[in-house]
Amino acid sequence: MKLIPLPAFQDNYLWLLHDGQRALVVDPGDAGPVQAHLAEHGLQLTAILVTHHHPDHVGGVDTLRDATGAAVFGPARERIPQPYAHLNEGDEVDVLGLRFHVFDVPGHTAGHIAYYCSSVEGAPLLFCGDTLFSGGCGRLFEGTPPQMLASLDKLAALPGNTRVCCTHEYTLGNLKFATAVEPGNTQLIHYRQQCEERRSRGEPTLPSTIALENSINPFLRTRQPAVAQAARAHDPAADPADPVAVFAALRQWKNEFR
8 A cells, every 4th residue: 555645735734545447536626636656657546535525635536536436535514515425423434455443533523533444565644635634733724612622532542653634734833833832842842853854855754643643732732741831821811621621721822823
Protein backbone atom coordinates (compact mmCIF):
# COMPACT_ATOMS: atom_id res chain seq x y z
CA MET A 1 0.00 0.00 0.00
CA LYS A 2 1.17 3.49 -0.79
CA LEU A 3 -0.12 6.52 1.11
CA ILE A 4 0.11 9.78 -0.84
CA PRO A 5 -0.77 13.32 0.36
CA LEU A 6 -1.87 15.16 -2.79
CA PRO A 7 -1.58 18.95 -2.31
CA ALA A 8 -4.62 21.02 -3.27
CA PHE A 9 -5.70 24.64 -2.92
CA GLN A 10 -3.41 26.59 -0.60
CA ASP A 11 -2.84 24.04 2.16
CA ASN A 12 -5.13 21.01 1.75
CA TYR A 13 -4.03 17.40 1.44
CA LEU A 14 -6.20 14.92 -0.44
CA TRP A 15 -5.05 11.58 0.95
CA LEU A 16 -4.79 8.80 -1.63
CA LEU A 17 -4.15 5.18 -0.67
CA HIS A 18 -3.48 2.56 -3.35
CA ASP A 19 -2.22 -0.98 -3.86
CA GLY A 20 -0.70 -0.38 -7.28
CA GLN A 21 -4.00 -0.99 -9.07
CA ARG A 22 -6.93 0.23 -7.01
CA ALA A 23 -7.15 3.43 -5.00
CA LEU A 24 -9.24 5.30 -2.49
CA VAL A 25 -9.18 9.02 -1.86
CA VAL A 26 -10.20 10.98 1.23
CA ASP A 27 -11.91 14.39 1.14
CA PRO A 28 -11.32 15.27 -2.54
CA GLY A 29 -12.12 18.96 -2.53
CA ASP A 30 -10.56 19.20 -6.01
CA ALA A 31 -10.83 16.41 -8.58
CA GLY A 32 -7.88 17.63 -10.65
CA PRO A 33 -4.92 16.42 -8.56
CA VAL A 34 -6.63 13.07 -8.00
CA GLN A 35 -7.35 12.51 -11.69
CA ALA A 36 -3.79 13.46 -12.61
CA HIS A 37 -2.30 11.00 -10.11
CA LEU A 38 -4.65 8.20 -11.17
CA ALA A 39 -3.76 8.70 -14.83
CA GLU A 40 -0.02 8.96 -14.21
CA HIS A 41 0.09 5.74 -12.20
CA GLY A 42 -2.59 3.73 -13.99
CA LEU A 43 -4.86 3.46 -10.95
CA GLN A 44 -8.57 2.76 -10.72
CA LEU A 45 -10.42 4.81 -8.10
CA THR A 46 -12.82 2.51 -6.26
CA ALA A 47 -13.82 4.50 -3.16
CA ILE A 48 -14.18 8.08 -1.93
CA LEU A 49 -14.22 8.65 1.84
CA VAL A 50 -15.64 11.96 3.08
CA THR A 51 -15.26 13.23 6.65
CA HIS A 52 -17.45 16.36 6.55
CA HIS A 53 -19.38 18.66 4.27
CA HIS A 54 -17.10 21.68 3.74
CA PRO A 55 -16.53 22.56 0.07
CA ASP A 56 -12.76 22.06 0.20
CA HIS A 57 -13.47 18.44 1.17
CA VAL A 58 -16.34 17.55 -1.19
CA GLY A 59 -15.87 19.82 -4.22
CA GLY A 60 -14.46 17.07 -6.43
CA VAL A 61 -16.77 14.24 -5.36
CA ASP A 62 -19.29 14.46 -8.21
CA THR A 63 -16.60 14.72 -10.90
CA LEU A 64 -14.67 11.75 -9.55
CA ARG A 65 -17.77 9.61 -9.03
CA ASP A 66 -18.99 10.32 -12.55
CA ALA A 67 -15.58 9.66 -14.12
CA THR A 68 -14.71 6.48 -12.23
CA GLY A 69 -17.87 4.97 -10.74
CA ALA A 70 -16.21 5.02 -7.32
CA ALA A 71 -18.42 4.35 -4.30
CA VAL A 72 -18.81 7.36 -2.02
CA PHE A 73 -18.99 7.12 1.78
CA GLY A 74 -19.70 9.98 4.17
CA PRO A 75 -21.33 11.20 7.38
CA ALA A 76 -25.01 10.39 7.73
CA ARG A 77 -25.86 13.70 9.40
CA GLU A 78 -24.31 16.07 6.86
CA ARG A 79 -25.15 17.13 3.32
CA ILE A 80 -22.73 15.28 1.04
CA PRO A 81 -23.15 15.09 -2.75
CA GLN A 82 -25.61 12.26 -3.44
CA PRO A 83 -25.64 9.34 -3.85
CA TYR A 84 -23.43 8.10 -1.04
CA ALA A 85 -23.41 5.54 1.78
CA HIS A 86 -24.49 7.20 5.03
CA LEU A 87 -22.18 6.35 7.95
CA ASN A 88 -22.44 6.61 11.73
CA GLU A 89 -20.30 5.59 14.70
CA GLY A 90 -19.74 1.84 14.68
CA ASP A 91 -20.20 1.37 10.94
CA GLU A 92 -17.44 -0.23 8.89
CA VAL A 93 -16.20 0.35 5.34
CA ASP A 94 -14.41 -2.42 3.45
CA VAL A 95 -12.21 -1.07 0.66
CA LEU A 96 -8.93 -2.24 -0.93
CA GLY A 97 -9.06 -5.32 1.28
CA LEU A 98 -8.98 -3.09 4.37
CA ARG A 99 -11.62 -2.51 7.03
CA PHE A 100 -12.12 1.05 8.24
CA HIS A 101 -14.05 1.71 11.45
CA VAL A 102 -16.14 4.87 11.61
CA PHE A 103 -16.04 7.25 14.57
CA ASP A 104 -18.37 10.18 15.19
CA VAL A 105 -16.14 13.16 15.98
CA PRO A 106 -18.40 16.25 16.12
CA GLY A 107 -16.97 19.66 16.90
CA HIS A 108 -15.56 21.19 13.74
CA THR A 109 -18.90 20.36 12.13
CA ALA A 110 -21.96 18.78 13.71
CA GLY A 111 -21.74 15.45 11.89
CA HIS A 112 -18.00 15.07 11.29
CA ILE A 113 -16.71 11.48 11.14
CA ALA A 114 -13.27 9.83 11.04
CA TYR A 115 -12.04 6.57 9.51
CA TYR A 116 -9.68 4.21 11.37
CA CYS A 117 -8.01 1.04 10.13
CA SER A 118 -6.18 -1.04 12.72
CA SER A 119 -3.53 -2.29 10.29
CA VAL A 120 -2.29 -0.95 6.98
CA GLU A 121 1.09 -2.49 6.23
CA GLY A 122 1.64 -3.18 9.92
CA ALA A 123 0.50 0.10 11.52
CA PRO A 124 -2.89 1.71 12.18
CA LEU A 125 -4.12 4.54 9.98
CA LEU A 126 -6.50 7.40 10.81
CA PHE A 127 -8.20 9.78 8.39
CA CYS A 128 -9.45 12.50 10.72
CA GLY A 129 -10.45 15.35 8.39
CA ASP A 130 -10.39 18.69 10.21
CA THR A 131 -10.91 17.34 13.74
CA LEU A 132 -7.26 16.78 14.66
CA PHE A 133 -4.27 18.58 13.16
CA SER A 134 -0.64 18.13 14.02
CA GLY A 135 -0.18 20.42 16.99
CA GLY A 136 -3.77 21.66 16.81
CA CYS A 137 -7.44 20.97 16.13
CA GLY A 138 -10.20 22.32 13.93
CA ARG A 139 -12.17 25.43 14.68
CA LEU A 140 -15.58 24.92 16.25
CA PHE A 141 -17.85 26.06 13.43
CA GLU A 142 -20.87 23.96 14.42
CA GLY A 143 -19.96 22.07 17.59
CA THR A 144 -19.27 22.88 21.23
CA PRO A 145 -16.15 22.62 23.40
CA PRO A 146 -17.49 19.54 25.24
CA GLN A 147 -18.18 17.83 21.91
CA MET A 148 -14.78 18.62 20.45
CA LEU A 149 -12.89 17.61 23.57
CA ALA A 150 -14.77 14.29 23.64
CA SER A 151 -13.92 13.76 19.96
CA LEU A 152 -10.25 14.52 20.54
CA ASP A 153 -10.16 12.26 23.61
CA LYS A 154 -11.55 9.46 21.44
CA LEU A 155 -8.77 9.90 18.89
CA ALA A 156 -6.08 10.38 21.56
CA ALA A 157 -6.95 6.94 22.98
CA LEU A 158 -6.02 5.15 19.73
CA PRO A 159 -2.74 3.18 19.61
CA GLY A 160 0.31 5.42 19.76
CA ASN A 161 1.68 4.23 16.41
CA THR A 162 -1.51 5.24 14.58
CA ARG A 163 -0.59 7.42 11.61
CA VAL A 164 -2.64 10.63 11.70
CA CYS A 165 -3.63 11.86 8.23
CA CYS A 166 -4.82 15.43 8.75
CA THR A 167 -6.21 17.33 5.78
CA HIS A 168 -4.37 20.64 6.12
CA GLU A 169 -0.72 21.68 6.28
CA TYR A 170 -1.27 23.85 9.35
CA THR A 171 1.55 22.32 11.37
CA LEU A 172 4.01 25.22 11.64
CA GLY A 173 1.33 27.69 12.72
CA ASN A 174 -0.05 25.20 15.20
CA LEU A 175 3.37 24.52 16.68
CA LYS A 176 4.03 28.23 17.08
CA PHE A 177 0.90 28.41 19.22
CA ALA A 178 1.73 25.17 21.07
CA THR A 179 5.12 26.63 21.99
CA ALA A 180 3.39 29.70 23.43
CA VAL A 181 1.29 27.35 25.60
CA GLU A 182 4.14 25.01 26.63
CA PRO A 183 7.49 26.78 26.08
CA GLY A 184 9.27 24.20 28.24
CA ASN A 185 8.11 21.13 26.29
CA THR A 186 11.36 19.76 24.86
CA GLN A 187 9.63 17.23 22.61
CA LEU A 188 7.60 20.06 21.12
CA ILE A 189 10.70 22.19 20.53
CA HIS A 190 12.46 19.31 18.79
CA TYR A 191 9.43 18.45 16.66
CA ARG A 192 8.97 22.09 15.64
CA GLN A 193 12.57 22.18 14.41
CA GLN A 194 12.03 18.98 12.43
CA CYS A 195 8.88 20.36 10.81
CA GLU A 196 10.54 23.66 9.91
CA GLU A 197 13.30 21.69 8.17
CA ARG A 198 10.77 19.57 6.28
CA ARG A 199 8.82 22.57 5.07
CA SER A 200 12.04 24.34 4.01
CA ARG A 201 12.59 21.36 1.69
CA GLY A 202 8.99 21.51 0.44
CA GLU A 203 8.09 18.26 2.21
CA PRO A 204 4.83 17.55 4.08
CA THR A 205 4.93 17.45 7.87
CA LEU A 206 2.30 14.70 7.77
CA PRO A 207 1.31 12.08 8.67
CA SER A 208 1.91 12.50 12.37
CA THR A 209 1.24 9.83 15.02
CA ILE A 210 -1.07 9.66 18.00
CA ALA A 211 1.88 9.20 20.38
CA LEU A 212 3.54 12.32 19.04
CA GLU A 213 0.36 14.38 19.23
CA ASN A 214 -0.24 13.28 22.80
CA SER A 215 3.20 14.62 23.68
CA ILE A 216 3.08 17.99 21.87
CA ASN A 217 -0.51 18.99 21.00
CA PRO A 218 -2.02 21.30 23.64
CA PHE A 219 -5.57 20.35 22.65
CA LEU A 220 -4.83 16.74 23.62
CA ARG A 221 -3.05 17.88 26.80
CA THR A 222 -5.77 19.85 28.57
CA ARG A 223 -5.29 17.72 31.70
CA GLN A 224 -1.56 18.47 31.91
CA PRO A 225 -0.85 21.01 34.69
CA ALA A 226 1.40 23.19 32.51
CA VAL A 227 -1.27 23.45 29.80
CA ALA A 228 -4.08 24.10 32.27
CA GLN A 229 -2.08 26.84 34.00
CA ALA A 230 -1.21 28.46 30.65
CA ALA A 231 -4.90 28.51 29.73
CA ARG A 232 -5.75 30.13 33.07
CA ALA A 233 -2.97 32.69 32.66
CA HIS A 234 -4.51 33.69 29.33
CA ASP A 235 -8.10 33.53 30.61
CA PRO A 236 -8.38 33.90 34.41
CA ALA A 237 -11.97 32.66 34.24
CA ALA A 238 -10.83 29.21 33.02
CA ASP A 239 -10.89 26.59 35.77
CA PRO A 240 -7.62 24.61 35.44
CA ALA A 241 -9.33 21.59 37.03
CA ASP A 242 -11.97 21.49 34.27
CA PRO A 243 -10.60 20.07 30.98
CA VAL A 244 -13.53 21.49 29.00
CA ALA A 245 -12.88 24.97 30.36
CA VAL A 246 -9.18 24.59 29.59
CA PHE A 247 -9.97 23.41 26.07
CA ALA A 248 -12.41 26.29 25.48
CA ALA A 249 -9.83 28.84 26.69
CA LEU A 250 -7.14 27.30 24.46
CA ARG A 251 -9.41 27.26 21.42
CA GLN A 252 -10.36 30.92 21.88
CA TRP A 253 -6.71 31.83 22.44
CA LYS A 254 -5.74 30.01 19.25
CA ASN A 255 -8.52 31.77 17.31
CA GLU A 256 -6.93 35.11 18.19
CA PHE A 257 -3.27 34.01 18.09
CA ARG A 258 -0.91 35.60 15.57
